[in-house]
Amino acid sequence: MKTICLYFEIHQIIHLKRYRFFEIGTDHYYYDDYANEQGINEVVERSYVPALNTLIEMARANGGAFKVALSISGVALEQLEIHAPIVIELLHQLNDTGCCEFLCEPYSHGLSSLANEDCFREEVERMRVKVKQIFNQTPKVFRNSSLIYSNEIGSIIADMGFKGMLTEGAKHILGWKSSHYLYHCAMNPNLKLLLRDFKLSDDISLRFSNSDWSEYPLFADKYVDWIAALPEEEQVINIFMELSALGMAQSLSSNILEFLKALPICAKERGITFSTPTEIVTKLKSVDQIDVPYPMSWTDEERDISPWLGNVMQREAFNKLYSVAERVHLCNDRRIKQDWDYLQASNNFRFMTSKNTGISINRGIYDSPYDAFTNYMNILGDFISRVNSLYPVDMDNEELNSLLTTIKNQGEELVALNKEVERLQAKLAKAEAKIAAEAEKTPSKKAVAKKPAAKKAPAKKAAPKKEE
Numbered sequence: 218m219k220t221i222c223l224y225f226e227i228h229q230i231i232h233l234k235r236y237r238f239f240e241i242g243t244d245h246y247y248y249d250d251y252a253n254e255q256g257i258n259e260v261v262e263r264s265y266v267p268a269l270n271t272l273i274e275m276a277r278a279n280g281g282a283f284k285v286a287l288s289i290s291g292v293a294l295e296q297l298e299i300h301a302p303i304v305i306e307l308l309h310q311l312n313d314t315g316c317c318e319f320l321c322e323p324y325s326h327g328l329s330s331l332a333n334e335d336c337f338r339e340e341v342e343r344m345r346v347k348v349k350q351i352f353n354q355t356p357k358v359f360r361n362s363s364l365i366y367s368n369e370i371g372s373i374i375a376d377m378g379f380k381g382m383l384t385e386g387a388k389h390i391l392g393w394k395s396s397h398y399l400y401h402c403a404m405n406p407n408l409k410l411l412l413r414d415f416k417l418s419d420d421i422s423l424r425f426s427n428s429d430w431s432e433y434p435l436f437a438d439k440y441v442d443w444i445a446a447l448p449e450e451e452q453v454i455n456i457f458m459e460l461s462a463l464g465m466a467q468s469l470s471s472n473i474l475e476f477l478k479a480l481p482i483c484a485k486e487r488g489i490t491f492s493t494p495t496e497i498v499t500k501l502k503s504v505d506q507i508d509v510p511y512p513m514s515w516t517d518e519e520r521d522i523s524p525w526l527g528n529v530m531q532r533e534a535f536n537k538l539y540s541v542a543e544r545v546h547l548c549n550d551r552r553i554k555q556d557w558d559y560l561q562a563s564n565n566f567r568f569m570t571s572k573n574t575g576i577s578i579n580r581g582i583y584d585s586p587y588d589a590f591t592n593y594m595n596i597l598g599d600f601i602s603r604v605n606s607l608y609p610v611d612m613d614n615e616e617l618n619s620l621l622t623t624i625k626n627q628g629e630e631l632v633a634l635n636k637e638v639e640r641l642q643a644k645l646a647k648a649e650a651k652i653a654a655e656a657e658k659t660p661s662k663k664a665v666a667k668k669p670a671a672k673k674a675p676a677k678k679a680a681p682k683k684e685e
Contacts, residue, residue, distance in 0.1 A: 264464030276314035291324030321356035327561030371402035381498035386412035387520035397451035422462035426471035437479035
């Protein structure tokens with residue numbers, strides 16, 4: 218039986234302000250608050266609210282037959298909590314239907330998986346904790362920024378306890394194989410891989426309202442017929458896209474939400490179900506491994522990492538940023554940590570791309586890739602000087618690693634000592650309780666001493682002797 222795995226991603230760009238060279242060292246606030254508030258309010262009104270209301274309606278109307286998965290970056294959650302709490306409320310309502318699974322992704326929606334394993338692990342774990350706190354779900358499936366994946370990244374994710382991971386069904390990786398099967402990581406078979414069907418996904422997210430498209434207009438029954446016509450043994454159809462595609466990339470006037478609402482009805486008529494990623498990775502067996510020696514993504518025709526690291530400027534900014542990863546990892550300054558998350562976001566490097574893809578890129582305040590690079594490097598220069606002020610600049614990475622190891626060992630020792638203290642305290646409390654119980658049963662010596670002695674009977678007087 219065929220099943221559809223429908224997944225949406227939510228991420229919100231943090232817009233940097235125009236930052237001049239002479240501001241380095243004097244201005245430590247890097248963000249355009251007006252652009253951030255305006256941007257998030259627009260996408261919330263045009264996309265998130267109507268799209269989430271539609272998903273909630275679909276979940277309630279189909280009696281558990283409709284399933285959907287979502288992942289949200291930590292950066293997006295922070296912005297939604299500040300500017301659009303209504304979206305958080307709608308996510309809770311969707312969660313309450315029992316038909317939604319929340320996945321885990323890097324907190325910053327950054328590229329740490331390509332640069333620093335410790336940094337990557339830390340923000341993935343932080344995101345996993347946040348999802349548990351907000352939605353009371355412990356994510357079992359992971360989704361990297363822009364579906365970036367390689368054998369090495371998969372191995373790390375498997376080591377962190379995840380059961381599955383989403384990635385792209387790229388042609389140069391699959392070859393003659395189909396994305397409609399469950400696969401596993403080449404370095405760890407315990408990690409199952411769900412591969413995106415980019416054609417079926419892009420038919421909705423990119424082409425739906427294009428009147429020049431040969432399949433326009435697209436109706437739900439025709440779309441489901443395409444899925445039903447696939448070979449019988451191809452059981453898993455993964456349709457992944459950004460949630461903003463519903464309302465932003467494809468306007469609401471195109472009837473994109475009506476198309477979406479009709480999908481479960483048409484699928485049911487053809488015996489096609491909906492499943493969450495966890496249901497698929499736990500119920501189905503992998504058919505083969507996927508070997509991905511070099512990172513791939515879901516972006517551009519090449520499906521690689523060139524959109525973010527394809528030119529000299531991008532690589533220079535990327536290497537400069539992660540040159541202070543160990544120092545940031547050491548510090549406890551909340552402002553430094555937050556700036557670190559925002560500066561890691563992948564869109565900062567995307568704005569610097571010089572690739573000619575035939576598709577225009579909205580660079581925001583930037584006039585060109587070089588403008589984006591210059592502005593980012595000015596901000597990065599100030600950020601790095603703040604980080605270096607916390608630790609000696611002449612301390613090399615080897616010394617920092619040694620210090621990190623010492624701190625980690627001390628932390629583990631403190632945890633062990635705290636557990637021992639708790640164990641001894643519990644033992645002491647138990648002993649004291651036992652002594653108190655025995656004391657209640659046995660009167661104390663003091664109590665016995667105060668007890669009045671029993672009165673002795675008066676001695677009888679001796680009878681007088683008779684005279685002889």
